[in-house]
Amino acid sequence: MGAETVHALRDVSLEIQRGEYVAIMGPSGSGKSTLMNVVGCLDTPTSGRYELNGVDVSEMDDNQLAEVRNREIGFVFQMFNLLARADALHNVELPLIYAGLPADERRRIALDAIAQVGLADRMHHKPNELSGGQRQRVAVARALVNKPSILLADEPTGNLDSKTGVEIMTLFEDLSQKGNTIIVVTHEEDVARHARRIIRIRDGSLAGDERRSDDRHTTVATTSTP
Amino acid sequence: MKILTELREGLGISWDAIRANKMRSILTTLGIVIGIVTVTLMSAAIQGLNRAFVKSISALGADVFYVQRDSWINDTEEDWLNSQKRRTIRVADAEALANQLTLAVAVAPVAEANASVQFKNRSASGVTILGTTEDYLLTSGVEMSEGRFLSAADASGGRPVCVVGEQVATNLFQTASPLGQKIKINAQSFEVVGVLEKQGSFLGMISLDNRAIIPLKQITTVFLRDPDVVIQVKARELVQLDEAREDLRHAMRRVRRLAPSEPDDFAINQQDQIVTLFHRETATIALIGLFVTGLSLFVGGIGIMNIMFVSVTERTREIGIRKAIGAKRRTILLQFLIEAVCICLLGGLIGMGIAGLLTFAVEKILPTVMSPAIVGIALFVSLATGVVSGFLPAWRAARMTPVDALRYE
Numbered sequence: 214m215g216a217e218t219v220h221a222l223r224d225v226s227l228e229i230q231r232g233e234y235v236a237i238m239g240p241s242g243s244g245k246s247t248l249m250n251v252v253g254c255l256d257t258p259t260s261g262r263y264e265l266n267g268v269d270v271s272e273m274d275d276n277q278l279a280e281v282r283n284r285e286i287g288f289v290f291q292m293f294n295l296l297a298r299a300d301a302l303h304n305v306e307l308p309l310i311y312a313g314l315p316a317d318e319r320r321r322i323a324l325d326a327i328a329q330v331g332l333a334d335r336m337h338h339k340p341n342e343l344s345g346g347q348r349q350r351v352a353v354a355r356a357l358v359n360k361p362s363i364l365l366a367d368e369p370t371g372n373l374d375s376k377t378g379v380e381i382m383t384l385f386e387d388l389s390q391k392g393n394t395i396i397v398v399t400h401e402e403d404v405a406r407h408a409r410r411i412i413r414i415r416d417g418s419l420a421g422d423e424r425r426s427d428d429r430h431t432t433v434a435t436t437s438t439p
Numbered sequence: 440m441k442i443l444t445e446l447r448e449g450l451g452i453s454w455d456a457i458r459a460n461k462m463r464s465i466l467t468t469l470g471i472v473i474g475i476v477t478v479t480l481m482s483a484a485i486q487g488l489n490r491a492f493v494k495s496i497s498a499l500g501a502d503v504f505y506v507q508r509d510s511w512i513n514d515t516e517e518d519w520l521n522s523q524k525r526r527t528i529r530v531a532d533a534e535a536l537a538n539q540l541t542l543a544v545a546v547a548p549v550a551e552a553n554a555s556v557q558f559k560n561r562s563a564s565g566v567t568i569l570g571t572t573e574d575y576l577l578t579s580g581v582e583m584s585e586g587r588f589l590s591a592a593d594a595s596g597g598r599p600v601c602v603v604g605e606q607v608a609t610n611l612f613q614t615a616s617p618l619g620q621k622i623k624i625n626a627q628s629f630e631v632v633g634v635l636e637k638q639g640s641f642l643g644m645i646s647l648d649n650r651a652i653i654p655l656k657q658i659t660t661v662f663l664r665d666p667d668v669v670i671q672v673k674a675r676e677l678v679q680l681d682e683a684r685e686d687l688r689h690a691m692r693r694v695r696r697l698a699p700s701e702p703d704d705f706a707i708n709q710q711d712q713i714v715t716l717f718h719r720e721t722a723t724i725a726l727i728g729l730f731v732t733g734l735s736l737f738v739g740g741i742g743i744m745n746i747m748f749v750s751v752t753e754r755t756r757e758i759g760i761r762k763a764i765g766a767k768r769r770t771i772l773l774q775f776l777i778e779a780v781c782i783c784l785l786g787g788l789i790g791m792g793i794a795g796l797l798t799f800a801v802e803k804i805l806p807t808v809m810s811p812a813i814v815g816i817a818l819f820v821s822l823a824t825g826v827v828s829g830f831l832p833a834w835r836a837a838r839m840t841p842v843d844a845l846r847y848e
Contacts, residue, residue: 282765
């Protein structure tokens with residue numbers, strides 16, 4: 214018997230610049246989820262380094278990672294992952310609560326964020342009273358409310374019909390134009406095509422890195438695994 | 440600031456969670472309610488018993504010594520047998536003692552007998568007849584409801600006068616005033632000069648109102664020529680009690696002409712002794728009682744722990760989401776701890792309400808007391824139960840990794 218070590222990722226070195234719009238592509242089991250977890254600070258690499266904004270986060274403990282996630286990463290999930298019992302506004306407010314902002318300031322910022330995704334009139338609805346597209350927009354508002362360095366989306370259109378999927382991708386386009394750094398993890402070419410850079414992962418290693426425009430940016434994320 | 444925000448958020452989440460699973464919350468709370476009710480009732484009963492006892496025992500007076508042949512409390516049967524062999528304490532001893540004492544305000548020898556008392560065709564039987572002096576008013580602390588107590592002249596002259604207890608007065612005279620009437624004790628005639636205030640009973644057994652008090656000199660002529668007396672000595676000041684006791688002991692040894700090598704052949708009794716003994720006994724009862732009732736609270740606590748584990752498992756995904764957007768271990772731990780504490784405090788409050796009503800209902804029959812201390816302790820106990828039983832589930836939640844928690848279906 215004995216445990217077999219599986220390297221979900223090996224020999225992956227890449228740099229992502231501030232303001233980039235990147236798609237990470239790969240079939241399921243390719244290791245793109247692991248890469249996303251590392252980039253999103255949900256997990257640390259067993260070996261190798263991950264620098265976010267010039268800070269090495271590979272050695273951080275649970276609580277430090279939580280703080281980094283709160284400040285630097287905005288997540289958008291395939292399953293929306295909103296809190297079912299909280300209304301839209303409270304969901305958006307949550308990262309600010311964990312950031313320890315006073316109540317009135319939280320409210321102001323959250324209201325602003327929810328208005329930006331066009332859901333001001335729905336802010337007191339619970340997630341089950343919203344459509345899929347609306348839920349995902351709430352999730353985007355929640356992701357952006359703390360002004361993170363990276364907006365990290367995992368199959369953001371996976372649970373949406375094609376029409377609302379396009380809506381969300383348009384929203385991302387918009388956010389990218391405004392200077393947000395966006396990383397989208399997907400296996401759909403249609404979704405990836407919106408990005409200006411496509412990184413392909415296969416069997417745990419880098420299989421391609423194509424840029425669709427070559428404007429220069431400052432480094433925001435660097436990752437390398439041996 | 441930050442911790443306050445987290446607490447408020449935690450409270451909100453807990454309340455939502457409790458409301459979302461109403462039936463489950465009610466049943467879990469019920470376990471705590473039952474636990475708190477039993478523990479609170481037990482404490483109330485014990486405290487009530489203590490209060491009733493202390494109230495009753497206070498009739499003895501905290502600053503009064505009772506010099507008598509035997510001790511109130513004997514550790515062994517042998518001690519008791521030895522004390523029975525001692526010489527009686529005589530009226531003359533009491534007089535000699537009174538002359539020797541410096542730290543006493545009153546010295547009252549008391550001889551006791553039992554007799555029936557008659558007034559015209561009515562009679563009261565089993566009346567305790569006390570023969571004493573005017574000092575008894577000070578040592579016993581009795582109050583007069585009518586007339587006066589024995590005077591110094593009554594006592595020294597051995598005049599045939601008496602003071603009767605409330606029960607004797609009602610039995611013999613009903614509503615009429617007994618003052619100035621002549622009653623017969625052991626076929627001897629006594630004029631009633633005063634009536635005592637109602638005192639109730641001592642430890643619920645001996646009535647303190649079925650008494651008649653006559654001059655000591657009368658009791659030696661009517662009943663016993665040489666009675667065994669109890670000398671009641673009231674100390675000058677409560678703070679000097681130990682000194683007064685030593686003073687009294689030495690004086691009494693001189694009176695009894697004891698050689699330095701001989702042990703005391705008398706006992707000095709105090710209210711204190713009984714109180715100490717009583718508290719020792721009730722402490723044991725309280726310990727056993729609280730242990731048994733505490734078990735039901737413990738079972739309630741297990742219920743909470745169980746349901747919290749379920750709650751944590753059910754909300755694994757929520758924990759994952761919260762962690763992904765920046766909740767720290769502490770935040771998650773706090774969230775689930777607050778939920779457990781909320782259920783327990785709720786149960787505690789309801790339990791205390793029920794216990795309060797029950798206490799109020801049985802107050803007439805049983806001496807129960809629901810003091811602020813009990814309320815405070817019960818609240819603290821329910822809070823502690825929440826923390827203790829919520830900790831393990833909350834810790835499990837706090838330690839989840841966001842990746843695994845998010846993946847949980």
